[in-house]
Amino acid sequence: MSQSTESAYQLDGTLLEICSCGVPCPCFIGEDPDGGECLGVIAFHLHKGMIGDQDVSGLTVVNVAHIPGNALAGGWRSVLIIDDQATDHQHNALVSAFSGQLGGSLADLAGLVGELVAVERAPVIHEVNEANGQFRIPGIVEAQITPIQSSPDGTTATLRDSAFSTVKDAPAYIGKSTSYRVTLPNHDMTWSFEGRNSIQTAWHMEHQP
Template sequence: MATSSEHADNTTARGYALEGTLLEICSCGAPCPCFIGEDPDGGACYGVIAFNLERGVVEGVDVSGLTVVNVAVIPGNALAGQWRVVQLVDERASVAQHEALLRAFSGDLGGPLADLAGLVGELVAVERAPVSHGAENASGHLRVDGMVDAALEPIVASPDGAQATLHGSPFSTVAGAPAYVGKSRTFRVNLPRYGMSWSFDGRNTIQTAWHMEHRP
């Protein structure tokens, strides 16, 4: 049963307002060409995209503090779509929160998340799983119990210790917010039941502020 806090915001009773970070970890070199609209290294991109929701409401349901992870095989240019995706939803979500997140990220509620969902050619499966998201500015870790294990470190761009960043890229969804570029110390995906298992080290990680809102 949903808690009272899950129905705290009537302003999004028919839509959503989500804010947090987007973290991409993949098989491409750093920075990932997909993030700037170019074709992936080697012709295909094998990665995960984690949406860490620092604050969020979907149809009046508070989903703050939860994480949705898309494990994706992108067969060519990311903007051309046809992604093959397994979606992993934070197991801490209540039934109401889980259902709300699925409605939003499936594109059923319209808005910019529908555009994002339109890139998916095949949603292979949806699973609930323990998610540990400890990443900030492309530094830290992302773990989904037994399925995804990644450790990240930023790329330092100058002698004064400033991190490498991108600005104005197609997948940066907050105007003016930098996308922090890093590399994976380790990156493992273990989903053989869906034909998704890979291991890459020293490849791309990008993390940026993320915000999507839709009120029909």
């Protein structure tokens, strides 16, 4: 989408990535994906958020994406899914922000998308903390996630300050999916994996035009 009038936003929450890469996902540190492509779900769960005069706290935005090579090179083919708990005004604000129309760093992120196939509304069940739990969009995405506990005391393994980090020094918790399935046949996006990457970290975006 082309950029329109810029507007202020301030968003705080978590970024959750679930994908077809091995553990951990090389895309997250700016390297090429395993097997040459990444079939991913990227969920932005907003603990607090304002877009213009719209309070979007508590809502989730999901990007279901086929990434054909290095994530930073762009060319993503994406379906944007907005939490159906959003009012029409909140929905429109979220679509404008996450499709890049409001400028700032979200416009840079949206610039990685070569083809925005569709924007949809659906119920989002986001029950993941530190790469542990379940993420579901009924009938579309189903994922169960467990953390990678690599130290003797059971602490979850983490990355810090990687390519997609937006909060300095915030840990990105590394996990893997015991199951992960996407079912969007009408958009030619259907896949299923087990034992692949998941990663979750604190996330922040702010823009003051």
